[in-house]
Amino acid sequence: MQISFLEIKWTDVLDVVLVTFLLYYIYKLVKGSVASRVFLGYLLIYLFYLIVKAIGLELLTRILEYFMGVGAIALIVLFQQEIRRFLLMVGKSTSLANNQVFAKLLGNQLEKENATPLKIVSDVAKTMSSEFTGGIIVLQKDDDLSKFIESGDIVDAVLSKKMLVTIFSQYSLLNDGAAIINKGRIKAAHCILPIASGDDLPSNYGFRHRAALGISEATDSVAICISEENGKISLAIDGNIKIVSAVELERELRRYFLNEIQ
Numbered sequence: 001m002q003i004s005f006l007e008i009k010w011t012d013v014l015d016v017v018l019v020t021f022l023l024y025y026i027y028k029l030v031k032g033s034v035a036s037r038v039f040l041g042y043l044l045i046y047l048f049y050l051i052v053k054a055i056g057l058e059l060l061t062r063i064l065e066y067f068m069g070v071g072a073i074a075l076i077v078l079f080q081q082e083i084r085r086f087l088l089m090v091g092k093s094t095s096l097a098n099n100q101v102f103a104k105l106l107g108n109q110l111e112k113e114n115a116t117p118l119k120i121v122s123d124v125a126k127t128m129s130s131e132f133t134g135g136i137i138v139l140q141k142d143d144d145l146s147k148f149i150e151s152g153d154i155v156d157a158v159l160s161k162k163m164l165v166t167i168f169s170q171y172s173l174l175n176d177g178a179a180i181i182n183k184g185r186i187k188a189a190h191c192i193l194p195i196a197s198g199d200d201l202p203s204n205y206g207f208r209h210r211a212a213l214g215i216s217e218a219t220d221s222v223a224i225c226i227s228e229e230n231g232k233i234s235l236a237i238d239g240n241i242k243i244v245s246a247v248e249l250e251r252e253l254r255r256y257f258l259n260e261i262q
């Protein structure tokens with residue numbers, strides 16, 4: 001195709017479409033997280049580098065080239081969780097992986113059977129909410145949470161309502177901090193989470209809510225925060241936190257973990 005002086009081949013169109021998809025997925029992955037600011041910073045330096053190169057400032061171009069070369073390695077280290085998530089997303093969204101036969105072969109069925117019973121989690125949140133018992137329940141997805149698990153006390157017990165309510169009861173020695181759950185097991189309690197630093201958070205959000213938000217920014221896990229002050233349940237996913245009812249909580253969890261559309 002010829003537009004004025006431009007000759008556009010079908011490969012150019014394909015190229016643009018693929019780059020658009022790639023940028024969209026990268027945006028989806030880093031949206032709302034600390035990583036998005038790092039990504040933006042790197043992009044700005046790259047734009048600056050292009051300008052400097054076009055003007056012909058050789059020394060600065062070399063310095064920026066060197067900086068970006070080292071920066072690329074730093075980015076891989078910094079974004080390892082996001083890169084892992086991106087590859088998992090690609091793997092999961094292919095029609096091959098969605099095919100029932102292949103899904104069985106890849107163990108997706110097994111994954112669903114091993115999944116955390118979300119009803120138990122929302123029931124516990126409801127009970128804690130009605131009793132004004134504060135706490136954070138973290139549900140692990142694909143990202144590794146071992147460093148947060150190690151910050152607390154290992155429990156490694158089958159998830160049950162009694163067990164989780166007991167952990168957060170006022171007489172428990174483990175009620176401070178967060179409980180981390182993965183594949184139907186309470187991995188640890190009394191865990192320390194990263195604190196979200198955003199200045200745009202409501203002033204009534206204390207450290208508990210900031211910690212719930214922080215873990216959802218840093219990883220793909222979900223944090224349920226029950227307020228000791230007002231009994232409200234908040235759900236933090238993908239660097240966003242909102243107040244939910246127990247019914248909404250279960251629905252949102254099913255949507256996030258089991259891809260159920262209601």
Ligand SMILES: Nc1ncnc2c1ncn2[C@@H]1O[C@H](COP(=O)(O)OP(=O)(O)OP(=O)(O)O)[C@@H](O)[C@H]1O
Binds near residue numbers: 135193
């Ligand atoms: N980094 C952290 N990781 C996990 N839990 C934390 C962390 N920092 C604080 N907490 C928990 O938050 C509790 C303090 O909550 P604080 O009152 O400051 O928060 P809040 O958001 O106002 O919650 P609430 O509405 O329940 O009062 C601590 O006792 C502790 O259990």
